[in-house]
Amino acid sequence: MDIRYQLEKPVVLDVQMQVRDFTVLLGLSGEGKTLLLKAIAGLIPARGQPFTGLAAERRPIGYLPQGYALFPHLRAWENVAFPLPRGAGRRAQAMNLLTRVGLVDLAERYPAALSGGQRQRVALARALARRPELLLLDEPTSALDMATRDEILDELIREVHDFGVPVLAVSHDPHLAMLADHMAVLLDGRVVQEGSPREVFARPTTMGAARLLGFRNFLAGRVEEMGGAGMVVAGADWRLRTGLQHGMHSGMAVTVAIRSEDLVPGDALRGSAPNALKLQVVGLQEEGVALRVRMEGTLCLDMLLPRIQCEGRSLALGTDLWVQVAPEHVHVMAG
């Protein structure tokens, strides 16, 4: 499904993207992601396709806002039955939907007596009761705790696949985007990149998108050499080998992006390995079981060392450290 929506107030948005199966639109907080969903749902005035000109109650969409907005005065099955027409089979239909999301035993409970994940599934069943052509999810991970988030997300994605309804989920959580079938990146009111998560996470096209996708190291340089196997990008005091990338030419100004987790200590290799750099440790910070190492020298880099790499290694502020990055992990962007 192709989506094109334009909004003038309260933020300027011009979003054009495709929705395939489970699609995630990734964007920073305050970019207008929720507004986009409301515009598609017909809850705020906007120009766009599809569903243009239809009142909110006539649009064939299912909308799950943050927190799920279950009606607190209705039981779980009554919430699911809310969009169904009055009739003899109404309760049976609602119970059938609750069975499909695995909550039929909790049908008589009020939302206040349900957990976050259970509420989400009731809201999903309610949204699907209308047989929507498109399901809109607003930050589906925001109301879930870390301990159960992955499990609930897996279930959610499996359920929406089972129902066969295309889903557009908006989120600032790259983790959710990794699980998607298709994803897009929203930046400054526009979609700057879309594709499969594997493709987008590996090759962001702009620095903003790269930041959003978890890149922490950015270096400005120029393409120095281009060969059949790859390129060499150089800055003031550094040179890095990279994989070959299309649309580049010698002398071109580029930005190099490297993920913190793609940098590895290379003590044994010293200067002989490709992209080996000798830097001084200027910052150490524990991140759970990993260690974030800030290094300075000919360039400034941020490295995330997993627990297994930390074992047997004595890192201290001020010490010199050899690090390296594989050429195929050095991402080069124009500009």
Add this chain to the structure above:
Amino acid sequence: MSAWRLGSLDPCRSHRYKLSLEISNGEQRCDYGYGACCLWCRIWFRYPLGCPWQVKWECHLSDATAIAIAASRQPPARWLATLMAVAVLVFLLAPFAALVFATDWHDFQFAPGDLGAIRVSLFYSGLALMLVVLAGTPLAWWLAHCHYRGKWLVDALLLLPLLTPPLAMGILLSSFYGPYSPVGGLFSQAGLYLTNTASAFVLAQIYGAMPYYVLAARAAFEGVSEELEQISRTLGRNRWQTFWLVTLPLARLGLTAGVALAWVRAMGEFGIVLIVAYFPQGIPVKLWVNLQDIGLGAVYPLLWVFFLVAVPLPLWLGLRSRRQGMF
């Protein structure tokens, strides 16, 4: 690391609980006083038996230093708060007790016309309440949902009838709807006389009760999440259905309070009614007439009836809505 020992600790001299603490890092073992718990080298103490004092104790085995933070507020003097609450309640309810003692139970009889006043008050207050709810609910919904420039002015204007003294309001109504005013003249030509008639009585009650109902209902509607109303629309319900199925049930606690308040205001309205509709006499005006014509003793039977008919409805509505409020 060297073993170290700390003696007794008394962070709160005014309290009878004392903590004695001994820590030995040689065996990584903590012996602690009453009410304490230990987790590795970080120790939290909580004083028992409801004392709000809390001590957080941290020790660092490497440098053998310990920091005790014994800080909290004094426990509030609960007995003082309870005493004050009881005193205020007694102050508020004392006049009602006086009614029990002042009533002459051996000679408990209504004055002539009291039963008629009861009928008038019950019937016309019911009618006024119905009109207040019918007209006030859409206004309250509109005030709660519509956002526009200058809304503060509408809010201020809404407060005007509420802030106007009832007698002054009666005079204003008399000036506006009276037979010699242009508006009153038009109504008179249509056969509707708005002074000293049943219509005038209901009109006065509406002016007395509606501002209270609108304010309560507006607050109730504002308390309903707009998101829930929007979700209802995305689930195929139009605005009217959304109002009935979502807004009204969720606002019912506040609306019930508004109805109860409006009922009491309508039943008890005296100032406006006295000016605009001295006849037909309802309970408040008849109480005043009895007081003037017969004396204090003659008002008690009617006063009892007033409490019996005015108070149960709000009480019942309030209790019912509170019970249903537990989803």
